[in-house]
Amino acid sequence: MAATSCGSKPASPPLRFWATSYEGDYSxxxxxxxTAATGIEVDVQSVPSTAAHEKMLTAYAGGVLPDVFMLPSGWIGEFATIGALAPVPSPDLVTDIVPAALALAQVEGKNWAVPWAAAPQVQFYRRDLLQDAGYASMPTSWNAWREMGRTIKRRRPDEFVFLTLLNWPDTLFSMLYQTGASMLRDHNTRGNFRSAAAEAAFAFYLSLFTENLAPRALSTEVQDPFAAFAQGRYAVWPSWPTLLLDLHRRRAEIPADRWAVARLAGPNGPGPAAMIASNVAVSAATARPKAAWALVRHLTSATSELRFQQLIGNLPARASAWASPQLQAPVLRPFAEQMREPAMAPKIIEWERIQIEVQLVAERVVRGLLTIPQALATIDDRIDQILAKRRALVEAGRIV
Known part of the structure; x- marks a missing residue:
């Protein structure tokens, strides 16, 4: 008994941290x-992106959320509303955040998570294929961009030009943002797709498919999009910073001098584009809040974010990290420019469901099953159904 009483104190169990995609794999x-700085071990679990939302909600309902977890910006409002998140305890955790990333993470001006990485949509393109078609740089307006596509198509009739898959709706949403479409109305309680701006975005998007510049295909029908890009099956691929990792890993297939990055074309030049961001949050039920927030501070430090940028291509959410020579490479300039002009999606819990509905209806337009006016009316009707409860709460003065 004496020996036991004099023994060392049992070590605390590891903190639990969940993250998705590359962030989960490389955390x-x-x-x-x-661990070296704090003595705290961390148990990291990589959660598949497709199952993350359901898994986290189930964990919350069962009282087994991890101490710290990664959240996309679009989920923060939902998890804050159900009481799953601890509020950010100190403003110094977010004072050095890129404004666009911070705005995406806030809910009614309150910080419930700390931005970890920002990912604006840009376009990767085959520099060599554009040069063969007589283009020294990427056109910046929609009409010129599409005309470039036509030129490349005439030279390579058996190939496509744009890799815009039907279950990847981000490019369509970027087009909607670029036209200035206001997709919701009446205090975000009704759809607003029956507008000239939305119709213009849908019409341009549809033209890429009707002119056979983009395939009428889902991602499941393209076995290896990267290999197709490397082989020249497509010349332009709207995508995210993590594609940089694949390009680096598979540089034997496509050397660096054959591709480049540019901001997306817009109706009259580059404008707002879709942007996603990963954030780190702390469970409201954690028994170790001090340790949990210490982990958040470490993960979102400029040092850690620069390390992640090297590992997986993620762009830092810390403004100070952008002063590093590491981020001055010309290939990163379009990302930095786009981060200064982000698109801000409506901050409502139902937005993710709305995006899915828009994607499904847009696919029917591309496949010739709906006209654009029919599609826009269908989208508004579906949004109105999704937002029925929100509308009732707003009309009752329960929420604003």
């Missing part, structure tokens, strides 16, 4: 420095 690389 263990960030943990040794944290």
């Amino acid at each position: 263990p690389h960030l943990m040794p420095a944290f």
Whole structure:
């Protein structure tokens, strides 16, 4: 008994951290420095992106959410509303955040998570294929961009030009943002797609398919999009910063001098574009809030974000990180420029469901099953159904 009473205190169990996609796979690389500095072990679980939302909600309902977890910006409002999140305890955790990333993460001006990485949509393109078609740089307006596509198509009639898959709706949403379409009305309680701006975006999007510049295909029908890009099956691929990792890994298939990055074309030049961001949040039920927030501070430090940029291509959410020579490479300039002109989606819990409905209806337009006016009316009707409860709460003065 004496020996037991004099023994060392049992070590605390590891903090639990969940993250998705590349962030989940590579987060263990960030943990040794944290453990060395604090003595706190971290158990990292990589959660598949397709199952993350359901898994986290189920974990909350069962009282087993991890201490710290990664959240896309679009989920923060939902998890804050159900009481799953602890509010950010100190303003210094977010004072150095890129404004666009911070705005995406806030809910009614309150900080419920700390931005970890920002990912504006840009376009990757085959520099060599554009040069063969007589283009020294990427056109910046819609009409010129599409005319470039036609030129490339005439030279390569058996190939497509744009990789815009039907279950990847981000390019369509970027087009909607670029036209200035206001997709909701009446205090975000009704759809507003029956507008000239939305119709213009849909018409341009549809033209890419009707002119056979983009395939009428889902991602499941393209076995390896990267290989197709490397082989020249497509010349332009609207995508995200993490594609940089694939381009680096598979540079034997496509050397760096054959591709480049540019901001997306807009109706009259580049404008707002879709932007996603990953954030780190702390469970409201964690028994170790001090340790949990210490982990958040470590993960979202400029040092950790620069390390992640090297590992997986993620762009830092910390403004100070952008002063690093590491981020001065010309290939990153379009990302930095786009981050200064982000598109802001409506901050409502139902927005993710709305995006899915828009995607499904847009696919029917591309496949010739609906006209654009029919599609816009259908989208508004579906949105109105989705927002029925919100509308009732707004009309009753329960929410604003």
